[in-house]
Amino acid sequence: xxxxxxxxxxxxxxxxxxxxxxxxxxxxxxxxxxxxxxxxxxxxxxxxxxxxxxxxxxxxxxxxxxxxxxxxxxxxxxxxxxxxxxxxxxxxxxxxxxxxxxxxxxxxxxxxxxxxxxxxxxxxxxxxxxxxxxxxxxxxxxxxxxxxxxxxxxxxxxxxxxxxxxxxxxxxxxxxxxxxxxxxxxxxxxxxxxxxxxxxxxxxxxxxxxxxxxxxxxxxxx
Numbered sequence: 687x688x689x690x691x692x693x694x695x696x697x698x699x700x701x702x703x704x705x706x707x708x709x710x711x712x713x714x715x716x717x718x719x720x721x722x723x724x725x726x727x728x729x730x731x732x733x734x735x736x737x738x739x740x741x742x743x744x745x746x747x748x749x750x751x752x753x754x755x756x757x758x759x760x761x762x763x764x765x766x767x768x769x770x771x772x773x774x775x776x777x778x779x780x781x782x783x784x785x786x787x788x789x790x791x792x793x794x795x796x797x798x799x800x801x802x803x804x805x806x807x808x809x810x811x812x813x814x815x816x817x818x819x820x821x822x823x824x825x826x827x828x829x830x831x832x833x834x835x836x837x838x839x840x841x842x843x844x845x846x847x848x849x850x851x852x853x854x855x856x857x858x859x860x861x862x863x864x865x866x867x868x869x870x871x872x873x874x875x876x877x878x879x880x881x882x883x884x885x886x887x888x889x890x891x892x893x894x895x896x897x898x899x900x901x902x903x904x905x906x907x908x
Contacts, residue, residue: 688763689738690788691778697737700728701877704739712741714762715787716748721762730882734770746783755783756823760791781815789816790823794830796900799851801837801844830903833896835864862896864889 688711689696694704707726713719714736726735749755763773775788789795797812799805809832820827832855838844851859864870867889873880880890 687733688736688759688773688775688788690742690759690775690784691738692740692742692784693778694738694740694742695874696776697735697739699874699877700730700733700735700879702726702728702735702737704737707737707739710737710739710741711759711762712738712745715758716745721766725766728877730879733879742784749783756786756790759784759787760824763791781812786815786819786823789819789827792824792827794828796830797832798835799832799847800835801841801847803843803847806847806850829858830900831858831860833860833862833864837863837865839865860896860899862892862899864892864896867892 687696687700690711694707697704697707697710709719709724711721711724714721714724721736724736726737728735749758752758754761759775767773775792777785777788795816797809799809816827816829832851834848834851837848848863865888867880867887869884869887870880870889873883876883880887881894884890885894
C-alpha cells in the first residue's frame with residue numbers, strides 16, 4: 687500500500703502513526719530516498735506500507751520546478767515493483783500533482799464514486815484528467831473499473847446514481863457495490879482493515895467481492 691494522500695489516512699488506518707514516519711513517499715519523490723528503506727510492516731504479514739505524513743503537502747510546491755515532476759512516484763516505485771503481486775496507491779480526492787504522479791505510475795485506476803449527486807459531476811472531471819494522462823504521460827494507464835460506494839438502497843438518490851452509472855458506464859462498472867456500513871467507518875479507528883475488524887460485516891464482504899473481481903479479471907488471459 688502506497689499512501690499518496692497528505693492526510694495519511696491509509697497510514698493511520700493500518701495502525702501506523704504518521705507523526706512517527708521518518709521516511710515516506712515524500713522523501714522518495716522529492717529527495718530521491720530509496721523506497722525499500724521507507725517501507726513499513728504492520729501487523730498483517732501479507733501487507734506492507736509505504737507511508738505518508740503531512741510533509742507530502744509540501745511536495746506540490748517543491749516539485750513545481752523539478753524536471754519530469756509528474757514521474758517521480760513512478761521512478762520510486764519502479765525500484766520495488768517486482769517485489770509485489772499488487773501495489774495499491776491511495777490517492778487524495780484532489781487532482782493535484784501528487785495524484786497526477788500516482789496516475790502516471792499506475793497500470794490501472796479504480797474510480798470510487800459515492801452514490802450522491804455531486805460525485806457524478808466529479809466523475810466527468812476525473813475521466814477527462816485520465817484521458818490527458820493517457821495521452822501525455824502514461825499511455826498504458828487503463829480504467830480498472832468504477833466502484834460505487836456509500837450506497838443506501840433506501841434512498842431514491844442512491845438508486846438513481848447506480849442506475850446512471852450502470853447505464854452510461856456498463857462496461858467498466860464493477861458488479862460490486864459497497865454499502866454504507868458502520869463497521870467500515872469503525873475500522874480505521876482501530877488501525878485495522880475492515881476485513882480484519884469484522885470480516886462478516888456487509889462492508890467487508892463487499893470489499894472481498896471487489897478483490898475477487900479484480901483478481902479474476904487480471905488472471906484472465908488477455
